[in-house]
Amino acid sequence: MSLSQTSISALFDRAIAVAKKGWGNTHPNPMVGALIVENGEVISEGFHSASGQAHAEVEAFKALGRTPSTDASIVISLEPCSTHGKTPPCTNAILNSGIQSVYVAGLDPNPKHAGNGIEILREKGLDVELADSETQQRAARLNFIFNHNMQTGRPLIALKLAESANGKLADESGRPSRVTESEARADMMKWRRLFPSICVGSGTVLSDNPELTARLPDATFCPTRLVVDSDLSTFDPKVSDRTLYTDEFAGRTRVLTTPIGLKKNARFSRAKQLGISLIETEVCPRGRVPALCFPSILSELGLNGIYCEGGAKLAESMMEEGLADYLFRYRSPKEFLGPRALASPIAKSIRLRDALELELGSDHLTHGFL
Ligand code: AOF
Ligand code: ZN
16 A cells, blocks of 8 residues: 555654664664554564664564565665675565565665665565655765765764854863753763764863763763873873773773873873773874874774764864864854963854754754765
């Protein structure tokens, strides 16, 4: 039975919402949701929970526990896969189910599948409908990390900045300042939960002593934490042990440093005593870790995306070296007018591609591709 345009649009929304149940857990795979519909009603749902686990379509069939009726439809947030990966092709699962009508919200940019899933099913006589371009865009945006990996072969590097209305990152350089309020902070936690890794510069570790965990209402999650610290200053004997080197997730912290840092004996010994793994990089002319080394380090660590939370120097290096792919720009209505206020390294006028805007209490978020 073919579904009406109004109901299919609501069903695509629901399939995308179901896909989000895998939020942050599916890397390097995408989030995918599938619904089985009989007589216009959703009779089962499935989502992809983690790489190596069953795909959304298979989960939806499993949840149904019986053969769908001959006039049933399947609504999927992503084109079904068509070859054997860690799991068998979903095109086979659909063909075996006897379902004749398939609705797909977005195409799979994985070159192994792109367009093939739809073509295979059509060749077998199934009726396959691809969503309108607006829905396709929404489905694609959900998996912006996966899509970027597939399209470029590189991890997605995102930069997050929180600025005052007059373009400052802090009201006094070197001291923590509260830029945004609770709704914006909750939104940041959501992105920390999505990305498999998070990164800050040593200045932020020294001034803010951040945890860099995703603190959600029901649980705390810790991505792989990378600290960029060219001279291991965060391990200096004058500095108390930083939280991210000693908390329950300390095993997930890694420090990128240069030969300069490795020669600082006392700092190096402290890092070793704490059991923190150090990754040696080259050194760029200003003595910093070159941001350009990020993609290869991330790929070696099996991390397909990173959420970089500043501070100013790291953001500046990333922008100068053209490394950031994506920007999350939070803007508060506050003004930081002090003489030592720390300026944002990003021009106010910078244009983002496919930008999305969100009001978060009194704060505002713009995010999109650089
Ligand atoms: C789907 N449904 O739920 C997902 C799909 O190694 P595998 O077998 O898990 O395959 C991973 C690829 O399958 C992944 O790169 C992406 O192209 C697609 N993901 N496809 O039909 C799903 N997660
Ligand atoms: Zn599949």
